[in-house]
Amino acid sequence: MDVLSKVVELIRLFTSLLFKSIFTYGYIDGRRVPTLLNLAVLITQVFMARGGVENVLVVLTAVILTYVVRRSERAIIYSSTIALIPSIWYFIASLPFTLSPQTSALISLRVFTISLSTLCFIYFLNPVEVSAIIKSLRLGNAALFPTLTWKVIPHIMRDVETALLISKLKNVESWRSLATSILAAEEYTSLYEEGLHSKPEYRPSYEYSSKHTLITTLMLLSLITSTFWRP
Amino acid sequence: MIRDLIVVRGLNVWVDGQHVLRGTSFDVYEGNVVLVVGPSGSGKSTLLKTLSGVIPSVIRGEVRGYLNPPQEVLRSWSLYVHQEPWFFISTPYVWSEVAGYTGIKSLNSIREVLNEFGLNQHLYRTTYTLSAGEIQRLAFIIASNSKNVVLLDEPTSYLDRRNSEVLVRFAGKLVKDYGRTIVVVDHDISLWEGIASKVLYMYGGMLSEVSSNPFNDVVEYMVKALRPPESKGGDCMRVCVDSFRFPDSEELLLTDIDFEVCRGEVVVVRGPSGSGKTTLLKLIAEGYLRGDGKVVSMGGHRGRVVLVPDNPLLYLTSPTPVEEVGEHGIKYLEYVGLIGKAETPVMRLSSGERRRLAIASALSRGYEYVLIDEPTAGLDPLNKSYIIEVLIKAAGMGAGFIIASHDPFLERIANKVVSVGRPQ
Numbered sequence: 215m216d217v218l219s220k221v222v223e224l225i226r227l228f229t230s231l232l233f234k235s236i237f238t239y240g241y242i243d244g245r246r247v248p249t250l251l252n253l254a255v256l257i258t259q260v261f262m263a264r265g266g267v268e269n270v271l272v273v274l275t276a277v278i279l280t281y282v283v284r285r286s287e288r289a290i291i292y293s294s295t296i297a298l299i300p301s302i303w304y305f306i307a308s309l310p311f312t313l314s315p316q317t318s319a320l321i322s323l324r325v326f327t328i329s330l331s332t333l334c335f336i337y338f339l340n341p342v343e344v345s346a347i348i349k350s351l352r353l354g355n356a357a358l359f360p361t362l363t364w365k366v367i368p369h370i371m372r373d374v375e376t377a378l379l380i381s382k383l384k385n386v387e388s389w390r391s392l393a394t395s396i397l398a399a400e401e402y403t404s405l406y407e408e409g410l411h412s413k414p415e416y417r418p419s420y421e422y423s424s425k426h427t428l429i430t431t432l433m434l435l436s437l438i439t440s441t442f443w444r445p
Numbered sequence: 446m447i448r449d450l451i452v453v454r455g456l457n458v459w460v461d462g463q464h465v466l467r468g469t470s471f472d473v474y475e476g477n478v479v480l481v482v483g484p485s486g487s488g489k490s491t492l493l494k495t496l497s498g499v500i501p502s503v504i505r506g507e508v509r510g511y512l513n514p515p516q517e518v519l520r521s522w523s524l525y526v527h528q529e530p531w532f533f534i535s536t537p538y539v540w541s542e543v544a545g546y547t548g549i550k551s552l553n554s555i556r557e558v559l560n561e562f563g564l565n566q567h568l569y570r571t572t573y574t575l576s577a578g579e580i581q582r583l584a585f586i587i588a589s590n591s592k593n594v595v596l597l598d599e600p601t602s603y604l605d606r607r608n609s610e611v612l613v614r615f616a617g618k619l620v621k622d623y624g625r626t627i628v629v630v631d632h633d634i635s636l637w638e639g640i641a642s643k644v645l646y647m648y649g650g651m652l653s654e655v656s657s658n659p660f661n662d663v664v665e666y667m668v669k670a671l672r673p674p675e676s677k678g679g680d681c682m683r684v685c686v687d688s689f690r691f692p693d694s695e696e697l698l699l700t701d702i703d704f705e706v707c708r709g710e711v712v713v714v715r716g717p718s719g720s721g722k723t724t725l726l727k728l729i730a731e732g733y734l735r736g737d738g739k740v741v742s743m744g745g746h747r748g749r750v751v752l753v754p755d756n757p758l759l760y761l762t763s764p765t766p767v768e769e770v771g772e773h774g775i776k777y778l779e780y781v782g783l784i785g786k787a788e789t790p791v792m793r794l795s796s797g798e799r800r801r802l803a804i805a806s807a808l809s810r811g812y813e814y815v816l817i818d819e820p821t822a823g824l825d826p827l828n829k830s831y832i833i834e835v836l837i838k839a840a841g842m843g844a845g846f847i848i849a850s851h852d853p854f855l856e857r858i859a860n861k862v863v864s865v866g867r868p869q
Contacts, residue, residue, distance in 0.1 A: 237573075241569040365535060373756070373759055376754050379731065383730060383751045391762055398759060402532065405527060409533040409534075411520070414547075414592070416545050416546060419550045420541075421552065
């Protein structure tokens with residue numbers, strides 16, 4: 215049962231980290247940047263990270279700077295811990311093929327950077343803007359999905375965390391608690407349906423932060439320039 | 446001039462083949478507050494769900510009788526706020542909820558309207574951290590901009606007395622300043638008597654008008670008969686919290702908490718919503734700190750403590766009550782009055798029944814200390830008295846309880862009351 219309780223503790227830790235790396239801080243100014251601009255930054259960073267070690271380090275610096283400039287320094291710790299999981303895995307899995315710790319370390323660093331960049335994109339995603347985009351495409355109730363997802367996931371993740379704590383206290387298999395969490399989530403589906411039934415039509419609206427939009431545009435331009443500029 | 450807004454005659458509703466509302470008739474006048482009281486399971490929520498069209502649109506059921514205006518019109522007029530208000534909110538931030546459902550676009554205007562309902566501090570806050578009372582006030586803001594009728598299902602279930610009074614004050618504002626009409630289901634007549642123009646009593650799916658609290662006898666019994674269990678001393682657990690804050694928060698949530706609970710005793714942790722009652726229970730359950738420094742000292746009690754959260758389903762890890770308590774634990778199902786439902790899937794049990802099952806399970810597994818979060822939330826006085834009796838009985842069997850609650854009746858059986866948050 216000791217191994218089991220360690221596994222449960224790991225799952226709980228992972229759930230808690232994932233929660234903190236995406237949902238902390240509320241609606242900060244850094245989330246008022248156009249989603250398409252953030253997406254362009256992400257694509258550029260992924261493209262750049264495929265290059266040499268210098269490129270990877272430039273991208274990593276850009277990602278960390280994004281968190282710092284947008285006043286979400288704590289999220290770096292949580293996101294980095296999550297990003298470490300695939301990067302360590304890639305290091306171990308690639309070593310038998312590369313037979314070179316340096317090459318595997320570069321692969322690992324690349325995976326870490328791309329993971330962190332992706333988490334950064336998700337962290338600063340403005341679900342209200344995504345809803346508004348879907349609404350403008352006249353996709354009906356689908357406009358509610360992004361904001362509802364952002365509202366529901368923290369709720370469910372907290373439940374998973376509580377259920378896993380209880381499975382540990384009760385000394386029962388963690389899958390039982392996970393199953394209970396799924397049943398609870400299923401109940402929530404119908405409760406949300408009831409709750410939203412009589413609400414007025416959802417018309418999402420949003421505003422951009424000119425300061426952070428400008429900074430992000432400059433960062434994108436710098437990244438593109440550094441990709442193509444060779445002294 | 447006061448006019449009829451809703452006229453209901455001979456309303457019959459069937460849900461899952463069960464005849465829930467049986468020939469219900471009543472009128473609601475424009476700009477009035479109508480309070481519906483009655484025991485749990487009598488059909489109060491079904492009435493609101495029928496008026497808002499949740500039945501039969503979301504919950505399958507059959508509706509027969511005269512409704513004026515008809516259900517489709519009532520749906521567009523009314524705003525239904527569920528007993529669990531968390532399911533009313535569909536966007537992640539306070540400003541986005543107001544902007545998305547009221548048409549108010551500028552942040553300054555949103556701030557103004559939030560200010561009117563005492564929520565001006567929360568513009569950028571995430572909605573999953575809002576308390577029940579704050580969500581209901583958010584619903585009032587949406588109603589004040591778009592709907593004529595507000596249907597409130599047990600809005601004070603998760604609120605302490607002070608916050609319940611604040612909610613009623615804002616409900617009064619919605620009626621007086623915005624001319625809205627409210628139909629509210631609740632258990633406490635005294636709370637609403639200042640603004641309710643009519644009190645209806647629902648029993649067995651039928652309504653009658655009343656002037657006094659039909660639960661007076663039960664309430665009187667609880668006030669007179671409830672006593673703390675006799676403390677036997679001996680094996681005790683000490684809980685010390687120097688200070689605790691969430692890793693991402695600047696503010697301390699819990700400070701200077703130091704109390705002891707012995708087996709056979711009940712300790713009630715009270716405090717307003719958001720004051721850290723649930724967090725304290727989780728910290729005790731974990732037996733270690735997740736934040737800054739050492740805050741909880743548990744002596745040698747790790748592994749002998751269990752937590753029943755406010756959603757008791759999360760505690761249950763077996764499909765039926767009999768499997769949850771095990772063969773040797775069937776007697777505990779008897780203690781909590783669930784022997785008749787031993788084989789019923791837990792998903793079909795009511796919230797109150799799930800709580801009783803969780804207590805039976807904790808006893809059957811031999812936990813010495815049981816931590817329970819809001820065990821009586823949303824229950825009428827009669828069902829509340831069942832839960833309280835189960836707790837007294839379980840304490841008599843040697844279990845120690847730490848209960849987070851704002852229910853004054855639970856305080857009557859407490860050997861000790863610990864306050865967290867603002868001084869009470």
